[in-house]
Amino acid sequence: MALSANFQKEINKTVGFIGGGRMAQAMTNGFISSGLVQAKNIYVSDSSEQMLEVLEGIGVNTTKDNKSVVEKSDLIVIAVKPNIVSCVLKEVAPVVIPEKHLFVSIAAGITIRSIELNLPPGTHVVRVMPNTPALVQAGASVVASGSNAVPEDLVLVQAMLRTVGICDECPEYLLDAVTGVSGSGPAYAFAAIEALSDGGVKMGLPRELSTKLAAQTLLGAAKMVLETGKHPGQLKDEVCSPAGTTIAAMHVLEQNGFRGLWMDAVEAATLRAKELGSINQ
Numbered sequence: 001m002a003l004s005a006n007f008q009k010e011i012n013k014t015v016g017f018i019g020g021g022r023m024a025q026a027m028t029n030g031f032i033s034s035g036l037v038q039a040k041n042i043y044v045s046d047s048s049e050q051m052l053e054v055l056e057g058i059g060v061n062t063t064k065d066n067k068s069v070v071e072k073s074d075l076i077v078i079a080v081k082p083n084i085v086s087c088v089l090k091e092v093a094p095v096v097i098p099e100k101h102l103f104v105s106i107a108a109g110i111t112i113r114s115i116e117l118n119l120p121p122g123t124h125v126v127r128v129m130p131n132t133p134a135l136v137q138a139g140a141s142v143v144a145s146g147s148n149a150v151p152e153d154l155v156l157v158q159a160m161l162r163t164v165g166i167c168d169e170c171p172e173y174l175l176d177a178v179t180g181v182s183g184s185g186p187a188y189a190f191a192a193i194e195a196l197s198d199g200g201v202k203m204g205l206p207r208e209l210s211t212k213l214a215a216q217t218l219l220g221a222a223k224m225v226l227e228t229g230k231h232p233g234q235l236k237d238e239v240c241s242p243a244g245t246t247i248a249a250m251h252v253l254e255q256n257g258f259r260g261l262w263m264d265a266v267e268a269a270t271l272r273a274k275e276l277g278s279i280n281q
C-alpha cells in the first residue's frame, strides 16, 4: 500500500471551500500540488481577512461571500468549525441546485442527517474525515455516503482524496472513531515526536538532530507497517534484542500505561466527536 499519493489527471470540476482555515489549506495545497485541480478552479470563502490573504498567496479565488462559492463550484467542501456548519448551510441553501452540487463535509461529528436537513431535498452529500498530512500528500481520509449521493459521487471524492493520501470508505457510524484515530491522530504523533526528541536532548543530543531522528523514526516505522504488512507487534519484537536496550525501554513504557493511554486518547476524541454531533444538529 502506498504511503503517499500520486500525481493524478486533472478533474474537470470547480471546487469550493467554505472556511479557508488549516484543513482547507492542507487540502487545497495538496490538490494543487498533485495536479488534480488548478488553483484558478478553486473558490474559497472565509470570514477572516487575514486568512483570505494567506489563501490569495496560494493562488486560489477568495471571497467573504459563501453563496458565491456555491454558485461557482460543482463540489463544495464545508470546512468551518462544527458549531457553525448548520448556520453556513442555512445561509447557502437558497442557491443550492440539488442536481448540480455535491456537498462534502469534513466537520468532526456533524451527521449526514443534520447536513441534509439544512439543504434542499435531494442534495448530494458525502461526509469525510481527513487529516492535516494531506498538505504533504500523506493524508488519511475515510468517506461515508449521504442518502442522496450516487456511487459516482463517492468515486469522485475518493479519487480526489487519494491525490493527497490514502482514502477508505466506511459506514457513517464509524466516522467518529476514525476521527479519534486519524483525524486527531497527527496531534498525538507530533507530541510523540516532540517527547522522543526531548528524551534525546536530555541524553545530550543537539535539538535539531534529535527532532530529525525522532520524526524519521516514526515515519520509517509507519512505512514498515504499511509496506511489509507485518503485525506491528512482530515488528516491535524484531527491534527488541534479548536483554537489550529496547526491551528495557519497553518495560518503562508498559509500566507507565503507554498503550492504555493511547487507547484512552482515541476514546476521548471519539466521544467528543459524538458530543459535537449531538449538540450541533
Ligand SMILES: NC(=O)C1=CN([C@@H]2O[C@H](COP(=O)(O)OP(=O)(O)OC[C@H]3O[C@@H](n4cnc5c(N)ncnc54)[C@H](OP(=O)(O)O)[C@@H]3O)[C@@H](O)[C@H]2O)C=CC1
Pocket (backbone or CB within 6 Å): 018, 019, 020, 021, 022, 023, 024, 045, 046, 047, 048, 051, 066, 078, 079, 080, 081, 082, 084, 088, 106, 107, 108, 129, 130, 131, 132, 183, 184
Ligand atoms: N484541523 C484538523 O486537523 C482537522 C479539522 N477537521 C474539521 O475541519 C473543519 C475546519 O477545521 P480547521 O480547518 O482546523 O478550522 P480553522 O478554524 O482553521 O478554519 C475554519 C475557518 O472558517 C472561518 N469561518 C468562521 N465562520 C465562517 C463563516 N461563517 N463563513 C466562512 N468562514 C468562516 C474561520 O474564521 P475565524 O477564525 O475568523 O472564525 C476559519 O478561518 C472543522 O469542522 C474540523 O472539525 C477535520 C479533520 C482534521
Ligand SMILES: O=C(O)[C@@H]1CCC=N1
Pocket (backbone or CB within 6 Å): 108, 179, 183, 184
Ligand atoms: O480537533 C478537532 O476537533 C479537529 C477534528 C479532527 C482534528 N481536528
